[in-house]
Amino acid sequence: MSKTAFASTGDLEEKKASFDEIAAGVYAYTAEGDPNSGVVVGDEGVLVFDAQATPAMAEGVIARIRQVTDKPVTHVVLSHYHAVRVLGAPAYHAREIVASDAARAMIVERGEQDKASEIGRFPRLFRGAETIEGLTWPSLTFTGAMSIWLGKREVRLLQLGRGHTAGDIVAFIPDCNVIFAGDLVEYGATPYCGDAHFADWPKTLDNLDDFDAAAMVPGRGAALTTRAMVRDGIAGTRAFLVDLYASVQGSVAKGRPLRETFDVAYAALKPAYGDWVIFEHCLPFDVARAYDEAKGIDHPRIWTDVRDREMWAELKG
Template identity: 75%
Template sequence: MPNNATPSRAMPGEKPAFASSADLGEKTISFDEIGRGVYAYTAEGDPNTGVVIGDDSVLVFDAQATPRMAETVIERVRKVTDKPIHHVVLSHYHAVRVLGAPAYGAREIICSDVARDMIVERGEQDKASEIGRFPRLFQGADSIRPGLTWPSMTFSAEASVWLGTREVRLMKLGRGHTAGDIVAWIPDAQVSFAGDLVEYGATPYCGDAHFTDWPQTLDNLSALGSAAMVPGRGAALTSAAMVADGVKGTRAFLSDLFEAVKINAAAGRSLRETFERVHATLKPAYGDWVIFEHCLPFNVSRAYDEANGLDHPRIWTDERDRQMWIDLRG
């Protein structure tokens, strides 16, 4: 599995910088057609965006973190079509995916019912948390107005958006990266947009995850039979074999992480000791994946909670983030 970005590393004996606060390097953007009129906006492991050009309008899947960041997507779209962007779809509630939505001037902003509930419950906390963790992804944070992004339309299980005669089918296939994840399926191109349910050469972020459910959700996604896929992070998956590889890698990471955490939790080890042991176990196989060092403390913390019976993820705040980092990496 390729890795096109260089993860930040601490020197021997040096404490790692908080999350991705030290990751300041710009990434090379790619905008590739992976099906007829279906594009993948990718940036070497930064958050991806999917684009569908229909008969009369455009749909964007995942909006980027700020309106200024969204303008980089709009610039690419305008190189291939002058059709208006009528729909923005949010795969889940995380700030890095949603706060750029106002830049598109869309008629509809769409997410699942559960994702909207999570914006209500924890959107403000998540916004502050994510900006602190990864400031480079929030270029132009002062352009985020009036604040949180709110959907104009939600659905519970499945909904179709018609771009003229072209269908984009939105589906909630189960809990995984969050409780509110959705995917997009473009039937006439056999292409899916997976959001952060699938990553490719990038570490899944699991701070709001449901580890027990995620594998079945991946099975449901695989059943679509995608000929190509836009994952949440990493290169576009341009063949069925690459799609299978992306799903397999994501599944392996989740399984290896959760099994290691469960073993340590069952042995009565503290969160700190569990993290240290899991880090040592996973680093040989996954240490070169994008944002591995960033994600793992959050991932182990959530997995430890779920292993100890907490189904509903605790809310991450900027204060909780930094205290956890001190506790596990200090």
């Protein structure tokens, strides 16, 4: 395979952001395959689900919110710990920043390494990096489930199982049957699996599917505005995960080294998924994590900017 620019360092084209109302007072902030945010407007305040990567980039979400309401942002919910989702949180001046207990533990364990790693991989997504104040720490954490009440409007936060990370949560708005899925679901975008749990993730998607949601905001890709689109988003994500892990398990069973395992997986997945956003970026990280899990490593190894580039040179250099 020919040498390519590291991760997404060559991706410099700004994306057009959209802000669409997908149910009454519920909005999807999307940007052509870049990380999404969800917004819920309640009686007494606004909840933002996933904060963007920097305070400067969060201002784009805030500007769209101000087009539809002058209510304060009272809650920022973090679907998981990754820097691209959380480091913009201070811009909202929210009363609470909410995450799972497991997500907070991952910030403690690997937050600094992840910040340096992600900025190095995809600098365009960290526009205004100089505005980052440091790691984002949740002020409120939970395990299992909790409800946030925006006046009379409930937003139910749920852990449905491990998947994209060990600390993933989703937000369910019962009055309109809408779900913010975070990176558990992608739509036309390649799932990033560097911290994934492949054996668990499809079962977590089954739990998500059981809601039969009327609409969904995935982690990346367009808002899913019908039940059919929601089903397609979940099914496509599941198919990618199953296909990738089956390929890697097969290679591990045959005793193949990581580089050969990657080449086999790339050949297997490229025809069906090669046109998905960030396929070339994600697949080396995805295969490396799948290789570890297939060898019995349950707790994902920490990615650092040094490990990132060493892995990339081994698999794509």
